[in-house]
Amino acid sequence: MSTWLLSCNPKKFDLEGHRRDGHLLSSWTIARYVDEVAAGDEFVLWVAGENAGVVAYGHLSGPAEYGQPDPSYWAEDPGPRHFVPLVVDKWLDLRVPKRRLVDDPRMSGATILRQPFAGSPHRLTEEEWLAVREAIEVSEVADPGWDLMPGEEIRRVDLHARFGGSSQNGIAPCSATDNILIFTAPSSGHQHGYYDTWNEDGTFHYTGEGQSGNQKMVRGNRAILEHSQTGKRLRLFDGARGTVRYLGEWTLNPDVPYTEDEAPATGGGALRKVIRFHLVPVKATVTAPELPVGQNYVAPDENVAPAPATPSAPDPDLVGRNLSTHRALQNLLAAEAQRRGHVALSPDVSDPDFDLAWRDTEGRLSVCEVKSLTPANEARQLRAGLGQVLDYQDQLRERAPEVSAVLWVERQPSEPRWVELCQRVGVTLAWPGQEESAFSG
CATH class of the missing domain: 2.30.280.10 (SRA-YDG)
Incomplete structure (x- = not known):
């Protein structure tokens, strides 16, 4: 099995536009090694230019073929060419920059660096492939050179x-x-x-x-x-x-x-x-267990004019009529927590984005998601709220020995099964008039 580097000149082929328009990359034109590329060979995709580097990796799915590529994203009609079918296993969120590979002595003989204008593909030796894969790992996972933890x-x-x-x-x-x-x-x-x-x-x-x-x-x-x-x-x-x-x-x-x-x-x-x-x-911003959860509760303004609802709104509870109701529900629950002697909390910048949390008189932590409900959005809101509060609970478990999860909604759901469902996954579902349930966990 061989390993290859496929190169893209963005002045000739608009790869970014091809991806932006939702097209699946299933083949790549080649000018060399036509008789040597084969199904199962692995590849990395390199984009040339000012920010040259590796943008994806995958494997070839067949031998080279000859035909006319779709000219849509080419600066000029490329005419009939050899191409190789492929599967992209991963598009990288962070490009592997050229300079990272230039600094690696294992890449000193790589043709993409010595002869960058040579036709695609470039054959990679075992050492070069290992160097590229290690550089990809740095981009995909944690940077080994960074040792600060969130909150530090x-x-x-x-x-x-x-x-x-x-x-x-x-x-x-x-x-x-x-x-x-x-x-x-x-x-x-x-x-x-x-x-x-x-x-x-x-x-x-x-x-x-x-x-x-x-x-x-x-x-x-x-x-x-x-x-x-x-x-x-x-x-x-x-x-x-x-x-x-x-x-x-x-x-x-x-x-x-x-x-x-x-x-x-x-x-x-x-x-x-x-x-x-x-x-x-990029991920949960807190990994330091000793970092305190939350800050003193900050009541959101219930009278602020809400933005109009849009189809792309990230959370339907945070636009239109729902925003005012959401904030009123949240503030009333926070006031009830304080009346009971609990410490009401808003998320700090390092916390998951919960609506409200509180510590009871014994120091136990509860995290809460608030949802308004209408007949039209009830099921969607309950599904979303349940997923959100379970996520917050999971993130905070590293920083608190016990975390109770509460889903606080505008009114009793029309279907009793939601209460039973929440109970099965350890979440308290409650609404105005059920405050004792919300604070008993």
């Missing part, structure tokens, strides 16, 4: 000494490591028009850099936008100076990576355009 604090000067990047900017791409360090600090950011926001669906909107004039997609802003193409991980920190707290690894929302908004310039100047990056956590 570090002096910013020490952070940059270990990982690189400028200590003066809110966005600090690191040339020595595959990281982009980004810092959020409301106390200092607001004076420059940086209004970063934590959203109820667990996402984070981060304002780009540029204190005056319209922000542009250059320097640090461009580094964030292209982080997956350059193979760099986004590392978010709370604080800008002195000691900062690591808030985990994040990535851009693939559907809406950023939007443009308006904000005042430094010192309250005229409104200008700012870039708002839409970040989502």
Whole structure:
């Protein structure tokens, strides 16, 4: 069995557009080794250009054939060519950058580096294949060079000494490591028009850099936008100076990576355009068991005008009529918890995005998801709420010896089976008038 590197010139074939339009990549044109490629051979897919690197891996599903490729995504009609059928096993979320392979002595003889314009495919030796696979593992799993845990604090000067990047900017791409360090600090950011926001669906909107004039997609802003193409991980920190707290690894929302908004310039100047990056956590942002859960409860405003409902809304309970009801239910339950002597909690930035939690007088933790109900959305809301509260409970088990799960809804469900279902999976389902059930666990 042979191993290959298939190369793509983005100026000739629009691979990104092909994927964006939902097409399945099932073959690749080749110019060499036509009689040697075979079913079962493994391959990696390389994209050339400014951010050259490995973007996918898979296996060949047959021998080479000859025919006319679909010219749709080619800059020019390629004409009849040899091609090899294939299956992509994985598209990488983070590209393996060329520089990572250039620095590996096992790749010193690789033809993709010595003769990058040679026709596809490039044969990889056993050593070269091992080097590429190890580099892919670094991109797919945890970076072995990163040893900070979410919730851990570090002096910013020490952070940059270990990982690189400028200590003066809110966005600090690191040339020595595959990281982009980004810092959020409301106390200092607001004076420059940086209004970063934590959203109820667990996402984070981060304002780009540029204190005056319209922000542009250059320097640090461009580094964030292209982080997956350059193979760099986004590392978010709370604080800008002195000691900062690591808030985990994040990535851009693939559907809406950023939007443009308006904000005042430094010192309250005229409104200008700012870039708002839409970040989502790569995984649960907390792994440190000793990190406390939650912060003192912050009651959401029940009277805020809700955004209109949209088909793409991440949670139907957080738009339209449901938002006001949701917040009222949540605030009433929090008030009841406090009346009983419990400590009501809102999620901190490092917590899973629960609606409400509380610690009772004996220190036991309960986590709660709140859902409004209408006849039209009842089943959907109950399914969603049950899944969410089980997820929160599972994440918090590392940080609390016992975690009770509560699903608090607007009214009694029309089908009694929901109560029994929740009981079977260890979740208390309750509604106004059933407060004793909610707090008895």
